[in-house]
Amino acid sequence: MRHALTANRLSDGEVVFWSGADWVGAFAEARLYDSEAEARAAEAKARGEVTRVIDPYLIEVAAMAGRDAPVSFRERIRALGPSNRPDHGKQAQGGEAVRALALAEGAARSSGRTALIRRK
Amino acid sequence: MYRQDDIDAAFLADRTAEFRGQVMRRLAGELTEEQFKPLRLINGLYLQLHAYMLRIAIPYGTLNPTQLRTLARIARDYDRGYGHFTTRTNLQLHWIRLADAPDILDELAQVGLHAIQTSGNVVRNITADPYAGASADEIDDSRVWAEAIRQWSTLHPEFSYLPRKFKIAVTASPADRAATRIYDIGLRLYRDAEGELAFEVGVGGGLGRTPHLGATIRQRLPVRHLMSYLQAILRVYNLHGRRDNLHKARIKILVAQLGIEAFAREVDAEWEASDKAADLPLDELARIRAGFLPQGLTPLPAVSRRLEAAKADSRALARFARRNLAPHKVPGHAIVHISLKAIGATPGDCSAEQMETVASLAERYSQSEVRVAYDQNLILPHVRLDDVPEVFAGLEAAGLATPNIGLVSDIIACPGLDYCALANARAIPIAQEIARRFSDPVEAEAVGELKIKISGCINACGHHHVGHIGILGVDKKGEEFYQLTLGGSGGAPGEGEAAIGQILGPALPFARVAPAVGDLVAAYLAARQDGESFIDTVRRAGLAPFKAAVYADAHPL
Amino acid sequence: MPMLIRFEGGQARAAADPYQALDDADPLPVAGDVVVSLARLLTEGAALAARSGRLGVRLGPAEDVLALKPFAGRLDLIALELPKFRDGRAYSQARLARERLGFTGELRAVGEALVEQALILVRCGFDAVTPADGSAPEAWAAATRRYRHVYQRAADARDPASAERLRAPKVGQGA
Incomplete structure (x- = not known):
């Protein structure tokens, strides 16, 4: 199972992903880690960035309909935006990557959060 | 309705200044997220999936048009042009930036609104009867008591770190429109055999993982002792409520474990030993009550010819009148429900434009009062039957007149x-x-x-x-x-x-x-x-x- | 050793802590100020009271502050523990010590006491704290002065808004 590193940005709460060099808004630009050890190291480093992001954590990623997508439904909503308002959130920008993510389904067989944190 | 005085205004200003400092220290890295989180939560600021969410208190669900217009402006300027009304009669804004939160709270404070204690392990926004001041069956205006409790519980030093959140509801009518039995404390006001106002006090209701209906802890509490009695309940809970398990920390679990009789004995012992300094002076109650004096509506014929004629002409109006009106205590008037449940809409969502429409209708037709109800709808509490056709037309044009109150689509x-x-x-x-x-x-x-x-x-x-x-x-x-x-x-x-x-x-x-x-x-x-x-x-x-x-x-x- | 801050007359000052914390098994020193557990106070109360030094007791959050009643007049210090900053039992304990027992000695918050809690600590009757966050006395003093008004009576001397309104019945109407 591959992993991506995600968090919410401190200043505005926006969902962000680690690209390997920076925090970015689009899941399509997220770095996907084949090695869990590398992913964990990136997560540990991100925990030190306390004035940039809140609660960084790893999510599981799998190929769905030929594209990489977060395994859990929750994480796909985070990567897209609320399903009742397609005009809000990242999905509002449209594009092929967003469409593919919106179509991803069925592969979910775990919570998708490597370390499940319940938070407000 | 209650209008804040200079003391209330100064308090809100101090509160916002304090939070502004805390936000700055968080952004600068002087506070950790762990330290900051309870501070932002007690100011109503959550981190949700996509952004921060600000939960603004609508005390006892009552708003004036100025307040509603301010909420609309904030939704437009700082959010995405809409808000979400909740079952606790709060308004949630779902796309807030942390750095904007202090400015938003400043703007709210200008019109006497705030987000204090809409989260955290504290006494939350107090719920009252959405028909308060308008229904024929009420013994008193439940908002008088809700406002008194709101002030007393605001930044209460002893009860700022309770085991878990704490919700209080007040009804002053035999018909319980405030769902008092699912509250941590449910207060039901009645007039006793001597004609005195008294509370039946319920405790230990709550939903969540282990739902409980509240049980009556005291059949007759003289109203003058409300605050000292609440203090006794909260003190027993604060000292003895479970803190080892988040899921067992609500007062309902303590009441269930001790049994209602044993819990009542603890509370009564505490209450009898306490001096009654916590109780509100009568002058203060009278001052609060003055804010909720009856509207001075003029009684009119119980049947409005104008409305009846308009209903005969319009099936849509007739259906709206059947479903969305409730009887008012003053003849010739009605309580008008505004549906935030248009077919296919998000329940409880209200756009800035819709808020402004409701504000204008309230100003013109409802004594400048709006209510937020438990069912995620709004209410114009004091509308003349003669004016219902205009109110209906105004609501319909804004998509707010769905005739479905209490029906299967009012979800x-x-x-x-x-x-x-x-x-x-x-x-x-x-x-x-x-x-x-x-x-x-x-x-x-x-x-x-x-x-x-x-x-x-x-x-x-x-x-x-x-x-x-x-x-x-x-x-x-x-x-x-x-x-x-x-x-x-x-x-x-x-x-x-x-x-x-x-x-x-x-x-x-x-x-x-x-x-x-x-x-x-x-x-x-x-x-x-x-x-x-x-x-x-x-x-x-x-x-x-x-x-x-x-x-x-x-x-x- | 954590710093001790004492509140007095709206000010907060760093102070030396004269007390020696005794474990239950430690022998009683002949002289000096000591702090003992509630259990030790209850079993050795007479011997402790007969000493010449000052006497303090430290209570955990689950311990009954009303058990101190027989000693309230003899105690110089009650230290109440905040095991986590989110654990608010010490606030009720403090009010009971002040208002029910009439305790007038030093009431000290120990454990996870943070400067953000300064106002509620003082309002509940605490007049000393060992801060867990290393914050300075000036920060504590400032934090206790953040609010010009309060809405309820507590263990401090502050008048609630209702009493202020009585004194100035013609308070202007705001928005």
């Missing part, structure tokens, strides 16, 4: 997994699907009163336990599933005693939920006798016919 839904960091499953799209299924107003009216309540997780913000049909979202291996309950009731007029719903059967996948509700309604229509309501049929016939309807053709799940 309560929490934000669910579309927004909420705690949710397991979506609630809004389920509500939308069900509402679309019953979009024909003739059919919906034929089905009659039916309260569907949907929660996206076991925290039960959508109050599914007390829905006639309750729907609870659960997570099964990363997929959304939904558990149905039947026979719950919040104890409002027409739905009998408050009750917790019973689980119907195995959880259903997303796509099967709305069809299952269709099956439940069909089973009800087949089984109902003498025009009885859905909830009465469930009570009489039990779960069996409904189970059969939903699971008849079920493949093994």
Whole structure:
């Protein structure tokens, strides 16, 4: 199972992903880690960035309909935006990557959060 | 309504200044997220899935047009042009930036609004009867007491770190429109045999993982001792409530473990030993009461010829009048419900433009008062029957006149997994699907009163336990599933005693939920006798016919 | 050793802590100020009271502050523990010590006491704290002065808004 590193940005709460060099808004630009050890190291480093992001954590990623997508439904909503308002959130920008993510389904067989944190 | 004085204004200014400093220290890295989180939560600021969410208190659900317009402006300037009204009569803004939060709180404070204690382990926003001041059956205006409790509990030094959140509801009418039995403390005001006002005090209600209905701890509490008695309950809870397990920390668990009699003995011992300095002086009560004096409405003929003529001309108006009006204590007036449940809309969502429409209608036709109700709808509490055609037209033009109050499409839904960091499953799209299924107003009216309540997780913000049909979202291996309950009731007029719903059967996948509700309604229509309501049929016939309807053709799940 | 801050007359000052914390098994020193557990106070109360030094007791959050009643007049210090900053039992304990027992000695918050809690600590009757966050006395003093008004009576001397309104019945109406 591959992993991506995600968090919410401190200043505005926006969902962000680690690209390997920076925090970015689009899941399509997220770095996907084949090695869990590398992913964990990136997560540990991100925990030190306390004035940039809140609660960084790893999510599981799998190929769905030929594209990489977060395994859990929750994480796909985070990567897209609320399903009742397609005009809000990242999905509002449209594009092929967003469409593919919106179509991803069925592969979910775990919570998708490597370390499940319940938070407000 | 209550108007803040210089002391209230100074308090809010001090509060915002304090929070502004805390936000700056967080952004600068001087506070850790762990230290900052309880500080932002107690100011109503959550981190949700996509952004920060600000939960603004609407004390006892009462707003004036200036306040509502300010909320509209904030929604437009700082958010995405809309807000979400909740079952606790708060307004949630879902797309807030941390750095903006202090400015927003400043703007709210200018009109006497705030987000204090809308989260955290403290006394939360106080709920009152949404018809307070307008209904014929009330003994007193419940908002007087809610405001007194609001002030007393604001930044209460002893009760700022309770074991868990604490919710208080007040009703002052024999008809409980505030769902007091599902509150940590439910206060029911009545006039005793000597003609004195007294509270029946209930304690230990709550939904969530382990739903409980509140039990009566004191049958007759003289109103002058309300605050000292609340202090005694909260002190016993603060000292003895469980702190080792988040899921067992609510007062309902303490009451259940001790038993109501033993808990009452503890509270009474504490109360009798305390001096009564916590009680409010009568002058202060009188000052608060002055803010809620009756509106001085002029009685008019009980039947408005103007309205009757307009109804004869318009089936839509006639239907609206049947479904969305409630009797007012002053003849010739009505309480008008504004539906935030247009077919296919997100329950409780209200755009900035809609807020402004409601503000203007309230100014012109409802003594400058708006209410936010428990069912995620709005209310114009003091409308002349003669003015109902204009009010209807204004609401209809803004998409706010759906004639479905109390019907199958008037669904309560929490934000669910579309927004909420705690949710397991979506609630809004389920509500939308069900509402679309019953979009024909003739059919919906034929089905009659039916309260569907949907929660996206076991925290039960959508109050599914007390829905006639309750729907609870659960997570099964990363997929959304939904558990149905039947026979719950919040104890409002027409739905009998408050009750917790019973689980119907195995959880259903997303796509099967709305069809299952269709099956439940069909089973009800087949089984109902003498025009009885859905909830009465469930009570009489039990779960069996409904189970059969939903699971008849079920493949093994 | 954590710093001790004492509140007096709206000020907060760093102070030396004269007390020696005794474990239940430690022998009683002949002289000096000591702090003991509630259990030790209850079993050795007479011997402790007969000593010449000052006497303090330290209570955990689950211990009953009203059990101190027989000693309230003899005690110089009650130290109440905040095991986590979110654990608010010490606030009720403090009010009971002040208002029910009439305790007038030093009431000290120990454990996870943070500067953000300064106002509620003082309002509940605490007049000393060992801060867990290393914050300075000036920060504590400032934090206790953040609010010009309060809405309820507590263990401090502050008048609630209702009493202020009585004194100035013609308070102007705001928005």
